[in-house]
Amino acid sequence: xxxxxxxxxxxxxxxxxxxxxxxxxxxxxxxxxxxxxxxxxxxxxxxxxxxxxxxxxxxxxxxxxxxxxxxxxxxxxxxxxxxxxxxxxxxxxxxxxxxxxxxxxxxxxxxxxxxxxxxxxxxxxxxxxxxxxxxxxxxxxxxxxxxxxxxxxxxxxxxxxxxxxxxxxxxxxxxxxxxxxxxxxxxxxxxxxxxxxxxxxxxxxxxxxxxxxxxxxxxxxxxxxxxxxxxxxxxxxxxxxxxxxxxxxxxxxxxxxxxxxxxxxxxxxxxxxxxxxxxxxxxxxxxxxxxxxxxxxxxxxxxxxxxxxxxxxxxxxxxxxxxxxxxxxxxxxxxxxxxxxxxxxxxxxxxxxxxxxxxxxxxxxxxxxxxxxxxxxxxxxxxxxxxxxxxxxxxxxxxxxxxxxxxxxxxxxxxxxxxxxxxxxxx
Amino acid sequence: xxxxxxxxxxxxxxxxxxxxxxxxxxxxxxxxxxxxxxxxxxxxxxxxxxxxxxxxxxxxxxxxxxxxxxxxxxxxxxxxxxxxxxxxxxxxxxxxxxxxxxxxxxxxxxxxxxxxxxxxxxxxxxxxxxxxxxxxxxxxxxxxxxxxxxxxxxxxxxxxxxxxxxxxxxxxxxxxxxxxxxxxxxxxxxxxxxxxxxxxxxxxxxxxxxxxxxxxxxxxxxxxxxxxxxxxxxxxxxxxxxxxxxxxxxxxxxxxxxxxxxxxxxxxxxxxxxxxxxxxxxxxxxxxxxxxxxxxxxxxxxxxxxxxxxxxxxxxxxx
Numbered sequence: 001x002x003x004x005x006x007x008x009x010x011x012x013x014x015x016x017x018x019x020x021x022x023x024x025x026x027x028x029x030x031x032x033x034x035x036x037x038x039x040x041x042x043x044x045x046x047x048x049x050x051x052x053x054x055x056x057x058x059x060x061x062x063x064x065x066x067x068x069x070x071x072x073x074x075x076x077x078x079x080x081x082x083x084x085x086x087x088x089x090x091x092x093x094x095x096x097x098x099x100x101x102x103x104x105x106x107x108x109x110x111x112x113x114x115x116x117x118x119x120x121x122x123x124x125x126x127x128x129x130x131x132x133x134x135x136x137x138x139x140x141x142x143x144x145x146x147x148x149x150x151x152x153x154x155x156x157x158x159x160x161x162x163x164x165x166x167x168x169x170x171x172x173x174x175x176x177x178x179x180x181x182x183x184x185x186x187x188x189x190x191x192x193x194x195x196x197x198x199x200x201x202x203x204x205x206x207x208x209x210x211x212x213x214x215x216x217x218x219x220x221x222x223x224x225x226x227x228x229x230x231x232x233x234x235x236x237x238x239x240x241x242x243x244x245x246x247x248x249x250x251x252x253x254x255x256x257x258x259x260x261x262x263x264x265x266x267x268x269x270x271x272x273x274x275x276x277x278x279x280x281x282x283x284x285x286x287x288x289x290x291x292x293x294x295x296x297x298x299x300x301x302x303x304x305x306x307x308x309x310x311x312x313x314x315x316x317x318x319x320x321x322x323x324x325x326x327x328x329x330x331x332x333x334x335x336x337x338x339x340x341x342x343x344x345x346x347x348x349x350x351x352x353x354x355x356x357x358x359x360x361x362x363x364x365x366x367x368x369x370x371x372x373x374x375x376x377x378x379x380x381x382x383x384x385x386x387x388x389x390x391x392x393x394x395x396x397x398x399x400x401x402x403x404x405x406x407x408x409x410x411x412x413x414x415x416x417x418x419x420x421x422x423x424x425x426x427x
Numbered sequence: 428x429x430x431x432x433x434x435x436x437x438x439x440x441x442x443x444x445x446x447x448x449x450x451x452x453x454x455x456x457x458x459x460x461x462x463x464x465x466x467x468x469x470x471x472x473x474x475x476x477x478x479x480x481x482x483x484x485x486x487x488x489x490x491x492x493x494x495x496x497x498x499x500x501x502x503x504x505x506x507x508x509x510x511x512x513x514x515x516x517x518x519x520x521x522x523x524x525x526x527x528x529x530x531x532x533x534x535x536x537x538x539x540x541x542x543x544x545x546x547x548x549x550x551x552x553x554x555x556x557x558x559x560x561x562x563x564x565x566x567x568x569x570x571x572x573x574x575x576x577x578x579x580x581x582x583x584x585x586x587x588x589x590x591x592x593x594x595x596x597x598x599x600x601x602x603x604x605x606x607x608x609x610x611x612x613x614x615x616x617x618x619x620x621x622x623x624x625x626x627x628x629x630x631x632x633x634x635x636x637x638x639x640x641x642x643x644x645x646x647x648x649x650x651x652x653x654x655x656x657x658x659x660x661x662x663x664x665x666x667x668x669x670x671x672x673x674x675x676x677x678x679x680x681x682x683x684x685x686x687x688x689x690x691x692x693x694x695x696x697x698x699x700x701x702x703x704x705x706x707x708x709x710x711x712x713x714x715x716x717x718x719x720x721x722x723x724x725x726x727x728x729x730x731x732x733x734x735x736x737x738x739x740x741x742x743x744x745x746x
Contacts, residue, residue, distance in 0.1 A: 234743055235743050315439050318436045322432065344437065353691030361743065401448055404437075
């Protein structure tokens with residue numbers, strides 16, 4: 001945890017972790033006995049399905065629980081489907097949970113191998129959106145919002161995490177290949193490789209324009225990369241894709257390269273695991289591995305009232321169950337001891353201005369939070385720049401009243417989103 | 428695997444830098460202590476009595492309001508104690524007990540809780556209370572009368588009253604060193620210039636008050652007093668005198684910087700502070716009152732919400 005310095009009038013400088021030699025040992029997590037996959041969209045037992053309990057699946061096989069939806073998962077293991085059920089995530093998201101018992105003999109599915117002779121967008125869309133690191137292919141070939149720039153970020157967008165930096169350092173060939181494929185399937189020529197601070201040399205041959213991103217938090221936030229590295233400001237409430245810029249993680253690009261090169265869909269996810277005392281360890285595990293299995297392997301013991309976080313300390317999401325699986329976009333796992341958990345409170349804003357000084361996009365948070373606490377979301381959006389928020393979490397990090405400001409902001413955006421979509425639906 | 432294990436689930440961020448409200452108010456009280464201690468040394472047991480009664484009654488008023496409004500008990504956050512301490516610092520050591528009780532009642536109940544509690548008060552509660560007691564019982568704040576029975580080893584005339592009524596000639600006996608070291612009459616904790624400055628610098632370094640407000644307030648006082656002094660040196664005292672007398676220093680470091688009633692953006696803070704400084708000297712030099720700090724701060728508190736509208740445009744804002 002980063003404490004406030006004695007010299008409180010100086011604006012705190014918080015830096016991303018940089019990859020150092022001590023992070024270079026990767027722990028390979030052995031295959032668990034069973035895995036869980038979460039596929040987007042609720043599970044409706046009535047819908048026609050290609051997947052039943054008792055089916056045997058092969059590694060790399062595409063699993064689509066519903067024939068009516070595009071969502072699918074790639075089976076990371078060979079085994080038997082034991083259950084299919086519905087799972088409710090946060091912010092009103094629903095998933096279909098598929099559990100698979102892992103068998104000893106691993107067999108590889110060959111559907112992708114036959115399909116990948118053609119390097120095209122439909123093939124990639126059909127098999128590769130759930131690659132480790134997640135490949136956002138749905139943005140491409142959208143005639144309303146054409147993508148003209150792809151930014152591959154070779155760092156991580158939270159503190160303590162070094163997953164993507166490791167990929168950039170160790171899998172340069174896959175990355176290079178991935179960039180070529182990305183260029184082929186998306187028809188986007190302008191590909192930028194953004195790399196955090198220090199290691200800029202040695203990427204001349206990678207096939208992308210290399211740019212440097214500062215290491216001070218939150219410089220790696222996509223909105224900040226847009227503003228500071230690309231010099232383009234995303235208007236409040238819009239996404240970078242609206243301006244034709246798509247962000248992809250280095251891990252997904254490397255996985256894309258390796259998929260087309262080997263004819264096999266990569267199913268192992270690299271993650272930074274942060275232990276209770278803040279030590280970082282890179283691990284590689286199959287997607288779908290229950291996180292408790294990773295903690296057991298690393299010898300991290302969890303007790304009652306600890307906190308498990310998927311992602312980093314500033315923007316991650318805590319989960320309530322240690323059976324939660326590794327997802328394609330889980331770049332970090334963090335455990336916090338119950339003694340180390342800072343509490344939040346309902347103490348009022350005292351107007352000290354700490355948040356104002358630290359906010360990277362100059363939101364009048366002292367006013368905003370008063371409206372959000374009272375539930376006046378529309379005024380907050382209209383007058384106090386709710387939609388300018390880039391969700392870095394710094395305001396909550398410094399608030400002396402310990403107001404969960406970031407949570408209020410997420411909640412307000414979610415509620416406004418619901419109101420707006422309801423209005424659209426009912427005219 | 429123990430299925431029954433329960434984990435804490437909450438929203439990001441999962442770190443906090445350790446800032447807290449309590450820390451803030453306790454440190455402000457610590458920073459105020461040197462000035463209070465010198466006051467107690469000078470005025471003895473009556474000063475102890477006023478400080479103790481003021482702090483304790485402020486805490487009790489707060490407790491009473493917590494019960495009355497069915498809110499959580501907040502006396503531990505230090506805000507009520509700080510209010511009590513600052514009120515005691517502003518009053519003479521001979522303040523009668525009922526006036527202290529009334530003063531802290533105005534501070535905590537009227538100044539703070541009626542406006543909605545901590546963070547919602549439009550005016551600095553202490554300044555509001557001092558102003559109300561001052562207009563209600565004028566004699567209580569006539570330092571020359573109030574401290575009549577004290578004969579300490581210094582000039583016992585209240586410097587601001589002396590210069591107001593008798594002109595610059597009357598204050599020749601005050602040296603800058605005397606004023607800095609608290610050898611002047613006045614409020615219990617308002618006279619020890621050096622102590623207040625050191626306390627203020629400590630608070631600024633630790634980030635508990637906003638330096639922009641204090642510095643611009645002092646600059647406002649200095650420049651305005653200087654201009655007056657240049658125009659009529661025989662009628663108006665010099666800038667150093669104005670900086671070190673009356674409530675200037677306690678106002679600049681402890682009163683004008685109160686969080687809720689002051690702005691948080693850079694330019695508004697400068698305007699707010701400077702306006703306070705200018706008004707202080709205007710009231711002292713050409714107004715009816717002996718000291719202008721109290722009314723100057725109330726005035727800038729009043730314009731604070733308007734000032735704070737001057738703010739940088741949020742990134743991505745579409746107008």
